Amino acid sequence: MSRKPRHIAIIGAGASGLFLTRMLSEHPQFHVTVFEKNRQVGAKLRASGGGKANIFNRDIRPEHYNQAGFVAELLRHYSPEQLENQFAEWGLVTITDEEGRVYPASQFSQTVVDVLSHYPNGNVQLETNCDIQHIDYKNHKWTVNNYSILFDVLVLATGSPAGMIPKNQRGYNNYLQDLSLKINPLQSSLSGFILKDYPESLSGCRTKAVVSLFQNKKLIHKEFGEITFKDDGVSGIVVMNLSAYYRRLPSTKNCRLEINLTYWDENFDINTYLQHNQSVTGLLHPKLAALYQQKPFPIHQLTFHIENTYPLDTAQVAHGGIDLSEIDHNFAAKRHKSLYILGEMLDIDGLCGGYNLFFAFASAGMVGNIITQTY
Ligand SMILES: Cc1cc2nc3c(=O)[nH]c(=O)nc-3n(C[C@H](O)[C@H](O)[C@H](O)COP(=O)(O)OP(=O)(O)OC[C@H]3O[C@@H](n4cnc5c(N)ncnc54)[C@H](O)[C@@H]3O)c2cc1C
Structure with a gap:
């Protein structure tokens, strides 16, 4: 049967x-x-x-x-x-x-x-x-x-x-x-970050960088790849991966992103560059160069505190x-x-x-x- x-x-x-x-x-x-x-x-x-x-x-x-x-x-x-x-x-x-x-x-x-x-x-x-x-x-x-x-x-x-x-x-x-x-x-998870004190003028800028997630002084994770600057934060595959590590933290207090824009040379020295060039126009994405002209920042360590990830949807x-x-x-x-x-x-x-x-x-x-x- x-x-x-x-x-x-x-x-x-x-x-x-x-x-x-x-x-x-x-x-x-x-x-x-x-x-x-x-x-x-x-x-x-x-x-x-x-x-x-x-x-x-x-x-x-x-x-x-x-x-x-x-x-x-x-x-x-x-x-x-x-x-x-x-x-x-x-x-x-x-x-x-x-x-x-x-x-x-x-x-x-x-x-x-x-x-x-x-x-x-x-x-x-x-x-x-x-x-x-x-x-x-x-x-x-x-x-x-x-x-x-x-x-x-x-x-x-x-x-x-x-x-x-x-x-x-x-x-x-x-x-x-x-x-x-x-x-x-x-x-x-696998989302972008909304950043604090973030200049909207960067919106639309895409560049390669080494991006590190820190909590207080501790390095949580670091990756190299392309990032996209949005109206209020950053996205891109590297950033999405960092958001996964961010979510695994027991508390997400005091987290920051450090963006190293001189990814092609770990020892790149901005001061030597500026001795020979009047601006960073030939070095950075135009929007980042404009930001630098307004107020110079450490280009191997552009730092933003994290407010949150973008929403689940x-x-x-x-x-x-x-x-x-x-x-x-x-x-x-x-x-x-x-x-x-x-x-x-x-x-x-x-x-x-x-x-x-x-x-x-x-x-x-x-x-x-x-x-x-x-x-
Ligand atoms: C934009 C985007 C890109 C992605 N790209 C990748 C990638 O390239 N590689 C990768 O590994 N992952 C990727 N992911 C993640 C991956 O797609 C998901 O993790 C995966 O599809 C989850 O599979 P699942 O079967 O668990 O759920 P789903 O594929 O979401 O399927 C769930 C199904 O259940 C149905 N459903 C829900 N509630 C009910 C209900 N009450 N009654 C009847 N039906 C219901 C839904 O309509 C849906 O069809 C991506 C996700 C997104 C959003």
Whole structure:
């Protein structure tokens, strides 16, 4: 006698939800229902990497995340090579840049969404425009909103409001109230900094620099790259990475950014330069040169105190979310073994460079393996 099919509900058709759906679609013993509140699936995945989607990095290390211990354990069971093999099996051709960042060879994030949306066995039902507001657990079965299906397994993959993609979303993850999970406050990570006593005249200036984050006298982190000066602060990949380190601090008091504009020569001496030149016009971006003309500043140490990061709806990822004490290393909720939580909903965030999509996909890969082995 054939076994009764297992009903699996996945809430959220973003990076992690789509990856898990694709995995489970290969196992006809599962009936998978995916609930997505938007009209289209994978909106944030499509927006990722400026529309190219930096899907993972070849150099994933625990210290690239705020929860190194948890990620170290994940990497023992699900590595970047496994992710690469899985994508290759599904036909996704990838390319790697010189910094180990992996992209679809098509250079279009939509390709990733398309590959993840192929269901060979007709055992997937996709319910779009379906905002899950309530979930319930009775007699070992899950129900969502007023749907009549009784689910054996429920997977939460509803991400975070970071970046607010698509725009104007309200009441994100309200349904979580039904579960009484410990949730840490959401704050922006991978975002720019709003700076104190900042000259608006710098707005629009882009330059390369070595940027350091200090708290009091302690150097927290330092990176080299391009920064963009905005109306009230700075942004750019280097700055976004520094914001991730800023968020990991127990307190964010007395933090400052030091921007070394003489990145090409550690020993560059401005006084020697000025002995031969009347101004810094030939040295700095015109807006920085104009600022220097008004009031000279140490160009290897342009310093601003940090007021805050830019808000969550402009950030790439949320710091905070469901506390890791709520799940085991298989992403199963400790209080309900048939409940799994994936991706950015969890209080784990990584640096720029493919680390956040890696976590979303790897969490889904882990849960896919567990579900296919257990149910
Ligand atoms: C602009 C931008 C660029 C980025 N670029 C990169 C990059 O290049 N590389 C990288 O590694 N990371 C990048 N990230 C981060 C990365 O995209 C996310 O970390 C990742 O998409 C999270 O995956 P997820 O599955 O957890 O959530 P999401 O992909 O956000 O999916 C969650 C899904 O759940 C749906 N949902 C939410 N609530 C409900 C509900 N109540 N009922 C039904 N459905 C619901 C949402 O509509 C959404 O489709 C970027 C982020 C942004 C904002």
